[in-house]
Amino acid sequence: xxxMQEYADKKKTPEQIAACVESxxxxxxxxxxxxxxxxxxxxxxxxxxGDIQDVTCHTLLDVTPLGTLSSEAYPNITPVxxxxxxxxxxxxNEGRCDIMPCYYHDAPGLFxxxxxxxxxxxxxxxxxxxxxxxxxxxxxxxxxxxRKARHIYLEVNDQLxxxxxxxxxxxxxVDGLCETSHALPIVPPVQIDEISRTIxxxxxxxxPDGATLQLGIGAVPEAVGLALKDKHDLGIHTELFTDSMVxxxxxxxxxxxxxxxxxxxxxxxxxxxxxxxxxxxxxxxxFLMLPVDYVNDPAVIARHPDFISVNAAxxxxxxxxxxxxxxxxxxxxxxxxxxxxxxxxxxxxxxKSFIAFPSTAKGGTISKIVPTLTPGAIVSTSxxxxxxxxxxxxxxxxxxxxxxQRTKALISIAHPKFREELTFAAKKMHILI
Numbered sequence: 001x002x003x004m005q006e007y008a009d010k011k012k013t014p015e016q017i018a019a020c021v022e023s024x025x026x027x028x029x030x031x032x033x034x035x036x037x038x039x040x041x042x043x044x045x046x047x048x049x050g051d052i053q054d055v056t057c058h059t060l061l062d063v064t065p066l067g068t069l070s071s072e073a074y075p076n077i078t079p080v081x082x083x084x085x086x087x088x089x090x091x092x093n094e095g096r097c098d099i100m101p102c103y104y105h106d107a108p109g110l111f112x113x114x115x116x117x118x119x120x121x122x123x124x125x126x127x128x129x130x131x132x133x134x135x136x137x138x139x140x141x142x143x144x145x146x147r148k149a150r151h152i153y154l155e156v157n158d159q160l161x162x163x164x165x166x167x168x169x170x171x172x173x174v175d176g177l178c179e180t181s182h183a184l185p186i187v188p189p190v191q192i193d194e195i196s197r198t199i200x201x202x203x204x205x206x207x208p209d210g211a212t213l214q215l216g217i218g219a220v221p222e223a224v225g226l227a228l229k230d231k232h233d234l235g236i237h238t239e240l241f242t243d244s245m246v247x248x249x250x251x252x253x254x255x256x257x258x259x260x261x262x263x264x265x266x267x268x269x270x271x272x273x274x275x276x277x278x279x280x281x282x283x284x285x286x287f288l289m290l291p292v293d294y295v296n297d298p299a300v301i302a303r304h305p306d307f308i309s310v311n312a313a314x315x316x317x318x319x320x321x322x323x324x325x326x327x328x329x330x331x332x333x334x335x336x337x338x339x340x341x342x343x344x345x346x347x348x349x350x351x352k353s354f355i356a357f358p359s360t361a362k363g364g365t366i367s368k369i370v371p372t373l374t375p376g377a378i379v380s381t382s383x384x385x386x387x388x389x390x391x392x393x394x395x396x397x398x399x400x401x402x403x404x405q406r407t408k409a410l411i412s413i414a415h416p417k418f419r420e421e422l423t424f425a426a427k428k429m430h431i432l433i
Contacts, residue, residue, distance in 0.1 A: 003129075020153070021055060025055050034122055080098045124169065131170050135163075159182065189274070199357075200222075207228060221312070313368070323377040364415070407431050
């Protein structure tokens with residue numbers, strides 16, 4: 001069949017697509033900007049009316065308010081978060097959302113092996129003349145979800161950039177589609193304070209010319225990116241493509257010419273943020289959006305010499321255990337790709353992994369370097385994998401150090417007003433010898 005005729009035959013309203021979902025179905029959508037907001041709302045309204053029951057929705061990083069996935073108004077839909085944004089964080093802590101523990105690079109395999117998928121929902125860019133839609137802002141788990149799903153429903157948004165290497169969906173695979181035109185999620189620019197700028201400067205001094213970068217979410221990773229503008233021939237192989245990376249490419253600090261694989265190309269598995277990012281990746285052959293089981297594979301990361309990984313933490317204890325996803329038992333986000341990149345960086349020849357954060361929280365009343373993690377806190381990076389820890393007071397190298405040595409190093413970069421009590425605690429624990 002002619003692809004345009006097939007497109008016309010499968011075109012529906014959001015309500016008609018939502019009506020295709022049956023009680024008991026397991027549904028999924030990929031990460032952040034790949035989540036189709038109009039279809040999600042239509043599905044939520046159907047559940048609120050009681051037309052369907054016992055529907056499960058799997059997704060990652062809800063960056064926009066999606067009633068279907070986070071609202072208590074829809075008791076007939078149970079969301080499952082694989083990495084939480086604000087809505088699903090609140091839902092999880094109120095007992096209205098289930099949580100899937102995983103390393104991000106394992107997620108596609110987990111979907112294919114263990115998750116029953118009746119319907120895959122996606123926000124995609126318009127169909128090309130060959131009948132293909134691009135998943136645009138997401139490489140992530142989309143390819144695995146497409147392979148596993150019994151039904152595929154698309155929200156075609158003409159404001160989405162067309163990303164040439166993102167997973168493609170052919171019209172022949174699609175059960176139904178609707179057309180929309182709405183702005184993409186814009187994340188307000190991160191405010192980089194003096195502490196983040198200081199931390200970024202420390203890490204930038206450790207980055208050699210020709211290094212390949214992964215930068216996480218937040219003020220500190222953005223500060224690192226902006227502190228690297230005087231470097232030469234940097235490369236990017238990252239989970240999240242950010243504004244600071246666009247800046248580094250446009251100023252010439254990133255050329256990707258010294259990467260051993262995908263030379264000359266920037267590699268990522270998702271992006272969201274600013275219109276500047278969306279414009280940059282649109283129809284750009286030098287930008288690769290690839291599946292996360294490849295991009296975040298520690299073995300692939302380790303193939304890049306001088307790989308630099310920068311991520312954040314909520315707290316780090318004397319043993320070197322880093323918690324980045326909970327406050328005690330209170331759910332915050334998920335493991336995501338932090339462990340993937342820590343492991344990949346430390347196996348890279350000359351590679352370095354940095355866990356970086358301000359030394360205190362809650363207005364300086366709490367030290368983020370602690371004797372032991374808060375009871376119930378989840379270990380995101382293990383004591384055996386941690387490499388460098390950075391605060392505004394300096395860098396502590398932990399890998400290859402004994403417990404006593406790493407405790408002394410961590411206390412030296414804690415806020416000065418907490419160092420005495422941390423030292424007292426370490427002696428009481430018989431750690432300092």
